[in-house]
Amino acid sequence: MTLLIVGAGLSGAVIARKSAEKGYYCRVIDSRPHIAGNCHTQRDAGTGVMMHVYGPHIFHTDDADVWAYANRFAEFVPFLNRVKTTAQGAVYSLPVNLHTINQFFGRTMGPDEARAFIDSKADRSIENPRTFEEQALRFVGRELYEAFFKGYTEKQWGCLPSELPASILKRLPLRFNYDDNYFAHRFQGIPRDGYTAMVSAILDHPRITVELETAYNPAMAEAADHVFWSGPLDGFFDYRLGRLGYRTLDFERFTHDGDYQGCAVMNYGDPDVPWTRITEHKHFSPWENHQGSICYREYSRPAGDEDIPYYPIRLVKEKSLLARYVDLARAQDKTTFVGRLGTYRYLDMDVTIREALDTAAAFVASQTGGQAMPAFMVEP
Template identity: 40%
Template sequence: MKNYDYLIVGAGLFGATFAHEALKRGKSVLVIDRRDHIAGNIYTKEEDGINVHVYGAHIFHTSDKKIWDYMNQFAEFNNYINSPVAVYGDELYNLPFNMNTFSKMWGIKTPAEAKAKIAEQIKELNITEPKNLEEQALSLVGTDVYEKLIKGYTQKQWGRPCDELPAFIIKRLPLRFTYNNNYFNDRFQGIPMGGYTQIVEKMLEGADVVLSQDYFDMVGGVENAPESTEGELNDGTKVSWGKLVFTGQIDEYYGSCYGELEYRSVRFETEKLDCDNYQGNAVVNYTAADVPYTRIIEHKHFEFGQQPTTIISKEYSSEWQPGVEPYYPVNNDKNNAVYEEYANRAKSEKSVIFGGRLGQYKYYDMDKVVAVALQCISDNME
């Protein structure tokens, strides 16, 4: 029997950050993951000199200098600025919605003209109490921006018409009345030179790591998960642990006893092309409903690549089904109520910590994942 202070289920960013900090404090750590690689959804794989974001684009951005400095100890970040482009039919627009967008859409030049155009459209709609996402978006940005840049894309993302989605999904739509295509307002932004996988590799130095290992197989089934403090790895090694850090689905951990939580998933079609530059930008969104994918990522542009070939990934949003990777929690009233039951039960656990987007049923940007993991360490060890 091998004994560990911590068993960490999931070798993604939350689990790796927690592991790194636990190891610094002299704790023994075993990290397992269902997948055959570390780094979770930020996993990057080098191919033909290009670091491919296997599970979609990940751009690190934060306004927290402590988090920025923390990440920079594991890799050097470049000066990549996220400036996506939107394609609607034969038209091309800059994102986020800014003066470049409005100038292209209406042929205007000044912020005053743009504000007047949007205000005129909103007034004509006369929506006082938005009843759904469509009405909410129209009441914020008017008809043109909604029809060309929001409606089709949102329907693809959520798999249902905008007038069937709740209004609260879009609480605000940022409109910038400057000629600034920088998608994020955060002070710090970039891509690690050499990809994200190297960061997690460094974080996990000193930990025992076992891949292609399912936690529930290890403990003999979902029904045994909540009480387990020992289990058996696929190779027959018996292990025990003092505390469990679980970054998988919290409803799965509890055998879906309060009901299954809902997620959206993403499917990727990745291909190598025999050209040096396919679309001229790392991220291009396709906002029309009749284009089946939501966006195309050209990976080399994240690191200003000059390779003779290129690699692109088309992203297709889909409903989540068991056996498929869950990506985005569907945080509507129904699911949030179910999650609260799991969260209340989790509060009574003295030897289990739930973390990350699946363990806490919340969409996190990467900087927030690191911040929450560091806080968990502080709460549990100091």
């Protein structure tokens, strides 16, 4: 059997590799001139810095099997993402932790005292928070909310926090110790040679062919026994019902001779600063030494027709349109929609790999058992 896999990012590469190892021939196509999707990395010719071309990617997971799988194809170097933020004329540590709290309020509190102090700041009159703003006010109080969450959120999502669901903030931790590791997972690291080298190794199999700068057309599907689509869900249907909403990112690249900010990620919480953060890419490879530096200022805005989609909006209007596209997808024959774009969900890299492995295993099982492969392995 021959499988057509649209997209040479993590989803497509992992499905192709798992399927090829089970004896299937896999044709992988991608409209971009490179593999690895948005986790594509490449070295800057002038400085030698390994750049995260579409923004920073730190691999973090509690899934031991996924961690082992990724380490089959790359040497991972331990990396802890210690994010800083510039807000109200000072630099603080994120996530909000005991150091942040003490510094912001000019105190020297211990964990128990700080917990009680923040509890006194929280707005307990909000019993059932429905919006991002209500959740923040109940969670951390107005001062911390306005310093660290309000302005950044407005820039990132292009709307008021009072218009966003409370669920977005529930993913942000508040710590009453001095732990400034942005993630709390057991396994954290970055491939020594970058993500593109890792994806290249995944795709390196005699039953896999890769065609770049190749756009999908329906005739390709006719020649395949099954299609795995990791492109935009609405794009598969040529946007016939309209476009699903995304936020996109613009990167303003600049160079610096030396060390520009002393950390990999510096957020900017003040609303009058137009960018959301600055990333300094040599700090994502602290095991290397470079005199020159490559930095990106990031700006968030609504995605246009020709923009790269980054963050699905998933508010009421988008969810309604999504449901209609899901119905169309389920009516398709021999096509499975995968990945963050194919299922219109924000996915970390470890979840992407896990779902791709499970999808490929389910496909093999469906062929053995003579069952139809579903359009979605995970409910969008």
